[in-house]
Amino acid sequence: MDDPMEGEEFASKSEAFITWLHQSGTTISPKIQLADLRSRDAGRGVLATKDIADDEELFTIPRSSVLTAESSALPKDINFDDQWLALITAMVYEYQRGDDSPWKPYFDVLPDNFITLMFWSGSELEHLEGSAVVNKIGKKSADEAFKTKVIPVLQQHADIFKLQDASEDQLSRLCHRMGSTIMAYAFDLEKPGSSDSTNEEEDWEEDREETEITPKGMVPLADMLNADADRNNAKLYYEDDKVVMKSIKAIKAGEEILNDYGSLPSADMLRRYGYTTSNYEKYDVVEISLDLIKQAATETQKMQTKQLIERTAYLAEQGILEEGYDIAHPSNPENQQLPDELCILLNTLILSKSDFDKLKKKDKLPKTILCAESSQLLYTILVKRRAMYKFDSFDDNMESLQRTTTSNVFSSVANPAGNHDAVSPSHRHLQAHHIVEGEKKVLQEAADAVQGMTASTDGASRKRKAPTATFEEEARSVRASQGKPMNEEQALKNSLGLGNSQQGRRTGLEHQGKKTKYSGA
Ligand SMILES: C[S@@+](CC[C@H](N)C(=O)[O-])C[C@H]1O[C@@H](n2cnc3c(N)ncnc32)[C@H](O)[C@@H]1O
Numbered sequence: 308m309d310d311p312m313e314g315e316e317f318a319s320k321s322e323a324f325i326t327w328l329h330q331s332g333t334t335i336s337p338k339i340q341l342a343d344l345r346s347r348d349a350g351r352g353v354l355a356t357k358d359i360a361d362d363e364e365l366f367t368i369p370r371s372s373v374l375t376a377e378s379s380a381l382p383k384d385i386n387f388d389d390q391w392l393a394l395i396t397a398m399v400y401e402y403q404r405g406d407d408s409p410w411k412p413y414f415d416v417l418p419d420n421f422i423t424l425m426f427w428s429g430s431e432l433e434h435l436e437g438s439a440v441v442n443k444i445g446k447k448s449a450d451e452a453f454k455t456k457v458i459p460v461l462q463q464h465a466d467i468f469k470l471q472d473a474s475e476d477q478l479s480r481l482c483h484r485m486g487s488t489i490m491a492y493a494f495d496l497e498k499p500g501s502s503d504s505t506n507e508e509e510d511w512e513e514d515r516e517e518t519e520i521t522p523k524g525m526v527p528l529a530d531m532l533n534a535d536a537d538r539n540n541a542k543l544y545y546e547d548d549k550v551v552m553k554s555i556k557a558i559k560a561g562e563e564i565l566n567d568y569g570s571l572p573s574a575d576m577l578r579r580y581g582y583t584t585s586n587y588e589k590y591d592v593v594e595i596s597l598d599l600i601k602q603a604a605t606e607t608q609k610m611q612t613k614q615l616i617e618r619t620a621y622l623a624e625q626g627i628l629e630e631g632y633d634i635a636h637p638s639n640p641e642n643q644q645l646p647d648e649l650c651i652l653l654n655t656l657i658l659s660k661s662d663f664d665k666l667k668k669k670d671k672l673p674k675t676i677l678c679a680e681s682s683q684l685l686y687t688i689l690v691k692r693r694a695m696y697k698f699d700s701f702d703d704n705m706e707s708l709q710r711t712t713t714s715n716v717f718s719s720v721a722n723p724a725g726n727h728d729a730v731s732p733s734h735r736h737l738q739a740h741h742i743v744e745g746e747k748k749v750l751q752e753a754a755d756a757v758q759g760m761t762a763s764t765d766g767a768s769r770k771r772k773a774p775t776a777t778f779e780e781e782a783r784s785v786r787a788s789q790g791k792p793m794n795e796e797q798a799l800k801n802s803l804g805l806g807n808s809q810q811g812r813r814t815g816l817e818h819q820g821k822k823t824k825y826s827g828a
Pocket residue numbers: 347348349350351352416417418491492530531532533534535579580581582584722723724725827828
């Protein structure tokens with residue numbers, strides 16, 4: 308925030324927002340204040356100005372101030388079955404009303420520009436190669452939904468939505484803006500009597516169908532709270548006519564009031580909120596797709612397509628089959644390192660035909676403990692999965708970073724926290740690197756665990772050949788055999804005194820990460 312005018316405008320919007328909240332019936336504890344946290348790259352946030360006890364009311368917001376498809380004045384004959392689209396349309400409507408909208412001062416403190424993955428360029432996303440998050444962004448399906456469902460409705464009611472001469476492109480951008488605001492700011496509006504401190508949990512495209520029931524809403528002020536996986540100290544409670552934010556622990560004067568966005572992996576934090584901090588790393592996962600598992604089973608088990616179909620169909624009937632399985636850190640507080648469903652699938656795939664037929668006849672499933680053969684299959688899968696990531700070194704990234712900087716690919720954009728500082732190419736590049744390195748670590752740990760299992764199994768140690776190459780080396784040669792560029796390998800070897808030590812490189816990255824504010828709030 309170098310521009311003092313920008314600072315004044317930021318402050319006056321905050322003041323107008325607080326005045327509006329009071330006028331519309333919100334009560335705010337005198338012990339808190341809306342603060343400018345742009346110096347920490349965290350936009351606006353809420354601070355305690357006095358000591359707060361556990362279970363104290365911080366603010367209460369009347370339901371009428373919560374912006375939903377229902378509370379908006381959008382004519383009721385304009386509606387969608389899909390509540391994401393309904394809320395996007397209601398927000399477009401209220402936004403377009405300008406001063407006529409009761410939510411105008413609220414819109415003034417909401418972001419008009421985003422740095423979430425939806426807005427990364429193709430070349431920026433390349434830095435995330437290998438991470439499943441790239442396929443979860445859902446830009447294409449969002450574009451499609453806007454184009455075929457929302458924009459025709461907007462155009463049909465051009466006068467109601469005050470479209471003037473807005474082009475389809477402008478309308479699409481407006482829909483994206485509202486969609487991304489919902490993703491980072493909206494709450495699932497729980498039934499009265501329940502509490503939920505997390506912003507809505509589901510994703511813009513991926514999980515929409517599962518969560519069609521709980522209505523979504525924009526809860527002013529509650530969404531000005533930043534979040535922290537470990538330090539969160541406040542929670543939103545739902546009552547009949549209001550929602551109440553309460554402290555869930557004692558908070559000292561000067562401390563930030565923090566929400567909890569949920570146990571999200573760093574990649575999802577980046578995708579949805581445009582930032583991540585080191586304390587989300589414990590939730591990092593690597594998705595192993597069913598397709599990859601099938602491919603490895605076909606190759607290593609010499610399994611025929613017919614057999615594969617029969618086994619996966621049986622597991623689907625048993626409710627075990629998924630499109631992908633998440634591998635987690637062994638210390639992940641929420642997920643198993645190797646999910647039971649994955650182990651059952653692998654144990655099913657290695658069965659002989661007669662054993663599988665017996666199992667099926669008895670309507671049973673194999674155990675969740677991996678046997679030697681299924682551990683071996685899993686190891687092969689992990690190697691293939693690791694090969695999907697580049698083997699780039701930090702130096703390699705820096706070299707390519709210089710190329711992008713000189714070609715001026717990245718422009719200065721604001722982040723959803725209202726921070727209009729330039730987002731430098733190095734920042735996105737480092738964010739991507741942080742995600743990818745975290746996921747590689749999950750894979751390495753899983754590979755170590757699987758090797759440990761194999762070694763501890765009597766029969767297995769006889770069956771499994773003594774490892775001649777490390778996990779990384781095996782993955783590197785898989786990648787090479789797929790014709791993926793190996794010039795990074797040379798860069799890796801050349802990297803400043805880091806030699807072949809994966810640990811060394813990771814430590815180096817963490818150091819750089821801290822300098823570039825990964826540790827965040
Ligand atoms: C629900 S909003 C919180 C209010 C937001 N700071 C603002 O100024 O509008 C979520 C956004 O706040 C920012 N944010 C939340 N927690 C943060 C943190 N711990 N560090 C940095 N930014 C954070 C991210 O930009 C995120 O997308």
